[in-house]
Amino acid sequence: MSIDTVAAAEVSPEQSQPFAELGLKPDEYQQIRDILHRRPTSSELAMYSVMWSEHCSYKSSKVHLRQFGEKAPKTDALLVGIGENAGVVDIGAGWAVTFKVESHNHPSYVEPYQGAATGIGGIVRDIMSMGARPLAVMDPLRFGPADAPDTARVLPGVVAGIGGYGNCLGLPNIGGEIVFDSAYLGNPLVNALCVGAMKHEDIHLASAKGVGNLVVLYGARTGGDGIGGVSVLASETFADGGPTKRPSVQVGDPFMEKLLIEATLEVLQAGLVEGIQDLGGAGISCATSELASNGEGGMHVWLDRVLLRDATLSPEEILMSESQERMCAIVCPDRLPEFMERCAKWEVEAVVIGEVNATGRLTVDWHGERIVDVPPRTVAHEGPVYERPFHRPAWLDALQADTPDHLERPVTGPELRQTLLAMVAAPNLASKSWVTSQYDRYVQGNTVLAQPEDAGMIRIDEATGLGVAIATDCNGRFAKLDPYAGAQLALAEAYRNVAASGATPLAVTNCLNFGSPEDPEVMWQFAEATRGLADGCLQLGTPVTGGNVSFYNQTGDTAILPTPVVGVLGVIADVAMRTSMAWHDEGDHIYLLGDTSAEFGGSEWANHVHGHLGGLPPRVDLDRERALAKVLVTGSTSGLLVAAHDVSDGGVAQVLVEMALRAGTGATVNVPAALEPFVFMFAESAGRAVVVVRPTEAGQLGALCERAGVPLTEIGVVTAGAELTFADLFTVPLGDLKREHERTLPELFG
């Protein structure tokens, strides 16, 4: 076989190269030639093409994402900020927590099981590469209409993949979201979040420090999976008799990942590692160029030393392979024997593939021939940056003018009862236990709250009860009506969910799922959403610690709903003081915190009952959210609140049904005199929560709300009965609500 070497490239400047097939624009290809002062070798071209891809380089989003740093609130909590594999937050007592959410949308559409499974695998390795033990995962998911044939193809595979991989890793799945909307048909969103914890001194970074240190590749062998566009190069190199084109979706092996976790934690804790990086998108190209770029600036790699699953792979393919379950560590030569011993203990293969140097170059040899010689920063960090044009969509005025005010509303008791039964069975509001019962929520024995609770909560320190809570949220319909407000509403909801569990919100991660950045209207949605989120985080005092952008979620000209998924992490000093959504005792008082108004733009009622999307989303008041969170956290940690539940999709009626079904006991509810019953039940005004207190402590709650400036309305009382009664309107047995709430997903997906 013929290998394209640096020497060959120097003497054949005219040789034509398939840059366009690899996704590079002519000016980007020229930029590479300018950097190298020659044409790139095929291996170099492969590296640049994948590292300068939208996915790896953030070239369209970078100029907007800068706001997360520029507008970051002052905080001492952030130990490692944006730009590393994942942000790290101080939660006190010497503990640090790292968390991040990433997308695996396109692979999950092509091959739902493996796409979703490797999404979990990738985010878990991101968390490990900070030095943390992964502790839990969550999956925010979006699918097309629940009854669409393609949803029946994608959803069961995605759920089985998340379960199949996550369950086998021993990570509890503690929450997430499942939303159906026709906008996601053909473009499902599969986001994966992982949280991990470590002591401060165990934090590690992806940098190749120390000249003479060794670059060790360990984990699974490198195969031909996930090569994608690079097969273009491969087929050039192998004119005949070479490997056929490989599937571009990676295949996961959770057992290997579990061994990789244990081996990695051992070598980290034994102090055997100077720097560490996971191998995900762009494989060895990404790991070596990022490690070198962040460290001494130089690295040499003997690529033929990489252990292969398939001996026929070309060097370009090895550089690009996205084979799963691999990590790269920088190890001092004198610690190498112990490093190898620990890997062997866990039956994980490891091999030295390179060495750190001070040349300022990343050089790669293949059987003695130089095939790569580049400045690593130009690969990893100095890719192209675009200021994509954007403008407010022409259709937005008409959409916002089409308010839900004209939609027919239920008025009488029987009408409201019927609407309630229809709403609790709506795919977006129905019980998700068909999905979540396929995930192990118990493993590790530290899960304090899990779905369907507002937030997932895990204990970090068994001795003190120190723990964290996490929630992810986004209503894409709100973001479509107003992306700035929509992003803030997503932030507000996740923030409120965390507070409702009793944890103090501390930091934010995000997964920004949008259509094509080359469409100026989509780009405007993205610009507005990032601006809204950055402004919101500043106002709430919760910094963005990292995240992920997923563009090109569109089919033809039709983009998905703008979906900036926001994850909020909170801390609680003692998880024993958490608050669940289940009320307990007959006679306890039920209160609504916050103000309700007739806000139905983008609501689930308008969506489910009328198929309508228009008007404006609910008003955002982040100062009110902050005050509400204070009440919820204080009320929870002081033991005042018996139960608490955030009000969002489906409104107060949905909240009361969920609380009653969780508890298995009913309530009598009085509609406040100032509100139309329909508005009280189904409006989706932000900044609200339902809380329950013992009758003797009603005064304390009143005082707490008054101090915080949060409106408080008594709306009912917990009963011993098995029905939910809206006084003077209707009564409905919990059995009927339970049946309607729980039947939808099993009927659709078996």
Place this chain on the structure above:
Amino acid sequence: MSVRVGVVTFPGSLDDRDAARAVRIAGGQAVALWHGDDDLRNVDAVILPGGFSYGDYLRCGAIARFAPVMRSIIERASAGMPLLGICNGFQILCESQLLPGALTRNDSLHFICRDQRLRVENTSSAWTSGFMSGQEIVIPLKNGEGGYVADERTLDALEAEGRVVARYLEVNPNGSRRDIAGITNERGNVVGLMPHPEHAVEPLTGPTTDGTPFFTSVLKSLVSA
């Protein structure tokens, strides 16, 4: 001196830390045992925890059964040492032929995680003596291959000899024959259980604390022995 209960870690074991925690909460001393080491470190009893040993490759529990530690465990269990296999551990016990029958793919074909109601039917085994006969408990169940099967003669024998330790109530979550959730050997020292008592030992993290008596039972039986 407190009772030493070994918890084995195979490659792919997941609930080993949880089992060790349950032993400690029950008042015992948890001792980590490594699959590749046949030294049982003077333990008085052993737990084979849940998880996916060897990735469930080939067949659940089929590879773990050949681990060096299993040689010593089988020898000691045959001499009467209390041995509990939970979930994947139950599968390993069946593969090791310490218990009859096998665990097969759930009839729903889905992995299932739920809070499961059980009735404890045998209170004379080393691991269930702390229960009252017929006691109903709720502990987590989580498995993909938890359907207990055996031939009719074996099932009849298990019933006749009172060796069904626990049975599923309300819902049979995985298609187990005769709703069997756990069984014991003739001697009553080896118990295999598909649900996870180690996840029901703290009110904070479990649905109940109904799992604790499995662990206190063995400690008590060893102290009084």
